[in-house]
Amino acid sequence: MPYGSPSHDALSMEAIEVRELRKTYGGTHAVDGVTFTVRTGETFGLVGHNGAGKTTTVECLIGLRRPDGGTVRVLGEDPARRRRALAQRVGAQLQESSLPERIKVAEALRMFGSFYKRAVDWRQVMERWGLKPLARKAFGDLSGGQKQRLMLALALVGDPEVVVLDELTTGLDPIARRETWRLVKDLKTAGTTVVLVSHYFDETEALCDRVAVLARGRVRAMGSPSEIIAGTGTASLEEAYFALEGADR
Numbered sequence: 001m002p003y004g005s006p007s008h009d010a011l012s013m014e015a016i017e018v019r020e021l022r023k024t025y026g027g028t029h030a031v032d033g034v035t036f037t038v039r040t041g042e043t044f045g046l047v048g049h050n051g052a053g054k055t056t057t058v059e060c061l062i063g064l065r066r067p068d069g070g071t072v073r074v075l076g077e078d079p080a081r082r083r084r085a086l087a088q089r090v091g092a093q094l095q096e097s098s099l100p101e102r103i104k105v106a107e108a109l110r111m112f113g114s115f116y117k118r119a120v121d122w123r124q125v126m127e128r129w130g131l132k133p134l135a136r137k138a139f140g141d142l143s144g145g146q147k148q149r150l151m152l153a154l155a156l157v158g159d160p161e162v163v164v165l166d167e168l169t170t171g172l173d174p175i176a177r178r179e180t181w182r183l184v185k186d187l188k189t190a191g192t193t194v195v196l197v198s199h200y201f202d203e204t205e206a207l208c209d210r211v212a213v214l215a216r217g218r219v220r221a222m223g224s225p226s227e228i229i230a231g232t233g234t235a236s237l238e239e240a241y242f243a244l245e246g247a248d249r
C-alpha cells in the first residue's frame with residue numbers, strides 16, 4: 001500500500017491526546033503539566049528554547065519514556081503500555097538518530113520495511129524520496145542532507161498514520177531545508193498526522209496548522225501560528241515567542 005493511502009481517513013478526530021503530562025528527572029521538572037490534542041491529519045508543532053521539554057514530550061508520545069503523571073493517548077492507545085503495537089502505526093525521526101556507518105541505503109530501507117506486519121514496498125519509498133541513486137551508498141558516506149532524507153524515509157517506510165519529527169531540518173542547508181518542507185507538506189496532503197519539533201520559527205509557521213509554545217515544561221501558548229501572532233500583537237511567530245518569553249520574566 002503506498003504511503004498516504006486513503007486508509008488514513010479519520011476514525012476519530014483526535015490522533016493524539018496529552019493531558020497534564022509530567023516527567024521529572026531528579027529535581028528537574030522537564031515536563032510540568034502539559035496538555036494538548038492533535039487532530040487526525042493535522043501538522044502540530046512543538047516549539048520552545050533548549051530544555052523547554054519538547055523532546056521529553058515526544059519521547060512520551062512514542063513510548064520511549066514513561067510519564068510520571070498525566071495521560072497520553074496516541075491513536076487511542078497508551079504508548080507506555082502499547083509501544084510495540086503502536087510502532088506499527090507511528091513513525092519517528094528522532095534527534096540524533098543514526099545508523100551503522102556501513103549499512104547501505106537500500107539495505108536500511110529493506111530492513112526497516114521488514115519490521116512491519118503489513119506489506120511495505122520499500123523500493124517505492126526509496127524512489128518516492130529520491131534515494132534510488134543512493135541505493136548502494138553506505139550511510140557513513142552520505143551528506144548531512146542525504147542522511148536526514150534517509151532517516152525521514154525510514155520513519156515513513158511503514159506507511160504510518162502518525163509521524164513524529166524531532167528537529168527534522170537542523171544542520172541542513174537552505175535548499176535541503178526547503179526540499180524537506182515540501183516533503184512534510186506532502187505528508188499533510190496525504191492525511192498523515194505530523195508532530196513537528198523545531199527550533200525554527202519560520203519552519204513552524206510555514207508547516208504547522210497549530211503550535212504549542214513550550215517554556216520550562218509548560219504550554220505557554222497554543223493555537224494556529226496566526227492566532228498566536230495576533231494574540232501577542234506581533235508580526236511573526238518568532239516575535240510572538242520573544243514577546244511571550246519577555247512577559248514571563
Ligand SMILES: Nc1ncnc2c1ncn2[C@@H]1O[C@H](COP(=O)(O)OP(=O)(O)OP(=O)(O)O)[C@@H](O)[C@H]1O
Pocket residue numbers: 025026028029030031048049050051052053054055056057
Ligand atoms: N535523561 C535526562 N536526564 C536528566 N535530565 C534530562 C534528561 N533528558 C532531559 N533532561 C532535562 O529535562 C529538561 C527538558 O529537556 P528536553 O530535552 O525535553 O528539552 P527540549 O525542549 O527538547 O530541548 P532541546 O531543544 O535542547 O532539545 C532539560 O532541563 C534537560 O536538561
